[in-house]
Amino acid sequence: MKIIVDAFGGDNAPLEIIKGCAEATKELDIDIMLTGDEQEIRRVAKENEISLDRITIADAPDVITMEDSAGDIMKSKSNSSMAVGLKKLAADEGDAFLSAGNSGALVVGATMIVKRIKGVKRVAFAPVMPKDKGFFMLIDSGANVDCKPEMLRQFGVMASIYVEKVMGVKNPRVGLANVGVEDHKGGELQHAAFALLKDSPINFIGNIEARDIPFDAADVVVADGFTGNCILKLYEGVAMVMMGKIKKIFKKSVKNTIAASLIMKDLKGLKKEMDYNEYGGAPIMGAAKPVFKAHGSSKAKTIKSALRLTKAYVEGNVVQEIADSIQALKGDSEE
């Protein structure tokens, strides 16, 4: 298996990306194709004594930054490490593509270059997030601000397959993010999506309230991209504010600092538990070949775990499974 990796995406590129890939080739028994400035990749590898065994390089001089708009991947940045990686994937020169770069550009690039699975109305950004115990997949969390009911149904079907095949959850519970648990809750979009999800070959458990998401409401949370994005970011914001407040308590007095020293290790574990970056990233669900987003702040270890998930994404035959399930859905309107 060969995974194409954007060597210049994310805050710690290219060093941590190259390092993570080099470790992954051995541990996961995969080949890697790095995209990016070849000279620079070779220089960084040499300087840090990283072996490029089982790693090839596809030269791509440009880099998409966080300041670029998503559309630039098709225009001024068509020679970027991300665009070249997606083109190599589309040309079947690899089995999957991984990037820690600009999420918006990756969604646009996946749609325009790799294309969607036949019948899939929109690709969705679907991070795996922590909850009280374990994780859940939030789909869509920002790729599609305005959604139609059929899109929400497809999100539920796609995420259900991914969570089962890649994350190993049997018969995952799929819930619709809503303002209450009763069937009739929500607006027009939720009413129509509820009916469609109920009529789908998934374990749809109905509406779930935002309050219950961090507990154990569902394994897959379906939302339009606007709502999903608010959930994703508020989740992070509240957790950060609380960790900050706890830190302040620990610095408040000598007594408190002593207490802190006793439990520091466990508290760091808590921080890690509530950090969605720890889960390695988010697939771009619905793309015709596996495209995976690692978090922008990824270091070598996170890149390696993202590569492990990307490998499972390929081996689980997720794209084909989605294609079959989408074909089998009845009543989808033609676009």
Place this chain on the structure above:
Amino acid sequence: MKIIVDAFGGDNAPLEIIKGCAEATKELDIDIMLTGDEQEIRRVAKENEISLDRITIADAPDVITMEDSAGDIMKSKSNSSMAVGLKKLAADEGDAFLSAGNSGALVVGATMIVKRIKGVKRVAFAPVMPKDKGFFMLIDSGANVDCKPEMLRQFGVMASIYVEKVMGVKNPRVGLANVGVEDHKGGELQHAAFALLKDSPINFIGNIEARDIPFDAADVVVADGFTGNCILKLYEGVAMVMMGKIKKIFKKSVKNTIAASLIMKDLKGLKKEMDYNEYGGAPIMGAAKPVFKAHGSSKAKTIKSALRLTKAYVEGNVVQEIADSIQALKGDSEE
């Protein structure tokens, strides 16, 4: 000033409601009219030696429970403590109405019985919530699942007046909840609402991301009721999960339990800081007279602080200020 209070709303009614009211009459120099089963109110007051000085009672045999649907306030529960209270307010027998009961019923009742301020398209449920330092008002947090852009503008105007007059924030910063901070972010609703809010006599600071809400993004966060409800409930959910995880850490070992005992007081303070119930409640913004919702779990102390806010709501002349500002808004479409 006379404030009408629903003696049978909330988990701790009627005892804690009566107790809170009795204390408030003295501390806040107000008169109270309690609505509810008169015999029962007198019995509970006598049994607990609570003076009913400055408190009158309007007999209302029924109670709206959390299981009743919002519409029942106009039908089978039109003789409930909540419905009678709202009718007394509409008939000018008091200056404001306070209830710790069913929020949905209170929104419907305020709209149908007290009516809206002239020109106000919808009343909004607007809780005051904690952030890293201080608070913000979230409007709408669930009264209107489907919103039009003009409604979001009115929400911003109404909350801005309340936060300035009642909470004492000068020139409050009003932000629009969105998926990014750039002006063009969001869907159709946000685009149109952004333009209207920008053209309003408030301190509109533009779009804010959900991640920044718990920090210090704005004093007023404007959202449609669906998004606002998700924000409200997820806020609570994430905070609860984190507090639960911290508790678990403290029970993990003897060493940790010792650490916990050292900082327990400060941690309880943190829990209180992140608990939106502590802020006393939520006005029903846009009602033609002040209607205020105290949290369902309110005890006497919270009822007293809610009465303090309700008094400020009346004294700040908020309803008249809103009426004037709504009249002055240009370009509002007629319904």
